[in-house]
Amino acid sequence: MNAPLLDIRDLSVSFDTYQGRARVLEKASLTVNQGEIMGLVGESGCGKSVLSRSVLRIIPTPPGSIDGGQILFEGRDLLRLPQGEMRRLRGERISMIFQEPMNSLNPVFTVGNQMREVVRAHRSASRAEATDACLEMLDAVRLPEPRSVLRAFPHELSGGMRQRVMIAMALICNPALLLADEPTTALDVTVQGQILAILAELAGRQGLSILFVTHDMGVVAQLCHRVAVMYAGQVVEIADVGSIFARPAHPYTQGLIASIPGRVSSGELYAIPGSVPSPIEPPPGCRFRPRCPHAKGGGCSDVAPEMVRVAPDHSVACHLFTSGGLP
Ligand SMILES: Nc1ncnc2c1ncn2[C@@H]1O[C@H](COP(=O)(O)OP(=O)(O)O)[C@@H](O)[C@H]1O
Numbered sequence: 001m002n003a004p005l006l007d008i009r010d011l012s013v014s015f016d017t018y019q020g021r022a023r024v025l026e027k028a029s030l031t032v033n034q035g036e037i038m039g040l041v042g043e044s045g046c047g048k049s050v051l052s053r054s055v056l057r058i059i060p061t062p063p064g065s066i067d068g069g070q071i072l073f074e075g076r077d078l079l080r081l082p083q084g085e086m087r088r089l090r091g092e093r094i095s096m097i098f099q100e101p102m103n104s105l106n107p108v109f110t111v112g113n114q115m116r117e118v119v120r121a122h123r124s125a126s127r128a129e130a131t132d133a134c135l136e137m138l139d140a141v142r143l144p145e146p147r148s149v150l151r152a153f154p155h156e157l158s159g160g161m162r163q164r165v166m167i168a169m170a171l172i173c174n175p176a177l178l179l180a181d182e183p184t185t186a187l188d189v190t191v192q193g194q195i196l197a198i199l200a201e202l203a204g205r206q207g208l209s210i211l212f213v214t215h216d217m218g219v220v221a222q223l224c225h226r227v228a229v230m231y232a233g234q235v236v237e238i239a240d241v242g243s244i245f246a247r248p249a250h251p252y253t254q255g256l257i258a259s260i261p262g263r264v265s266s267g268e269l270y271a272i273p274g275s276v277p278s279p280i281e282p283p284p285g286c287r288f289r290p291r292c293p294h295a296k297g298g299g300c301s302d303v304a305p306e307m308v309r310v311a312p313d314h315s316v317a318c319h320l321f322t323s324g325g326l327p
């Protein structure tokens, strides 16, 4: 098999806070293969945004610091790349879209001005050539009347249209990897569905790889090929999407799936009891132990579980699966 396009190995990131050092990512590892849509799922505060921003090296340092690990992209460690090369990669080989597109668009310029600038920052193109590239991309994200979209100011568009513009801007230089951080969370369900369909189509057509960050297991089921489940700064389970839903191994993953609306037959909404622990003093041993219905004393509270393989494309970090079961 080919090497993965993105290979994050044992990434640890912390932040200096008034309360102490917050260890926000602790040896997080995942891969994204060429042409694959990889989900990164977990409750709010688990470290998904910090992980995806680390790939572009847009974590503010200080207060943040990358304490260890590697981020291999096309074989090179991004954490060791000179600033100039990193800048070239951004937008050209790796792009990112965020939850609230209004924050990434400049309110005082038209969409056309901003989009053409992206094109011309990365290749030499006349104004007319840049405009053509923009129109083509706006058409690819199914925006009706692309010419009037180019003339519009961001506030004149709906949230769903703005997110399509952001996707078009992110993909116009034909990157290899798109980091998508909850890009549909602020949208209503119908618009969300349309955007997911566009992303899936573009990924298939352009051979694009996507790291898709979401707190929503339902979105994972709709869009992703594989998924990494993150809890309290650690990746606790990785599998192809079929296996995750058919045989979720980690009790946290099981809880996330049970929390999908409509999953529980009683009609009531299930929620995992408790909340994500503070990264300043995470519980020792397994970080999920305080909320875990299967936790035992001893091992679970003392020893951090290692990732173990339970099937060819399925790994989990839980003492239920370490050799001999619970210690
Ligand atoms: N600039 C920062 N300073 C201090 N703590 C931060 C900073 N950014 C993120 N964090 C902390 O890192 C943890 C993970 O945050 P984040 O990656 O945004 O979670 P998610 O995207 O999964 O909701 C949270 O506890 C958050 O408070």
Ligand SMILES: [Mg+2]
Binding pocket: 048, 049, 050, 181, 182
């Ligand atoms: Mg986030």
